[in-house]
Amino acid sequence: MVIPFLAVPLFSQTVDSIFFHLYTDSLKKGQHNYINVDAKLSDGRWQPLTSKEIDFSSSAGKFEDNDLVLPENFKENKIRIKAVLKSNPEIWKEITIWIKKLPDPDRLPAKEEMFPGNQSKKRRRG
DSSP: OHHHHHHHHHHOOOEEEEEEOOSOSEEOTTSEEEOOEEEEETTSOEEEEOTTTEEEEESSSEEETTEEEOOTTOOOSEEEEEEEETTOTTOEEEEEEEEOOSOOOSSOOOHHHHSOSOOOOOOOOO
């Protein structure tokens, strides 16, 4: 009964490399910005990583788990972020991410505003 439990680590996958897979192309001031890091495993599969597996550092702001929090009055144009795999510090990545400059709109445009003109309906083939 003990042997199967001991064999599990022999078959566990190791992390070959890590990558940033960001949900946005810029960071917002005064908000939590989720920094997504994924591991490519030795069997080719991908696995998302959290602050339990990654040590995050940045040139500004502070990390709360995977979230980089920037102050509302942040003045820089970009931030450098580094992610280091805790289990193997030789595996790490760095990225520069720009800060969003334009404010969010008060409202999203309506469909008619995005696609002006004749909105003909598609004909169904039968």
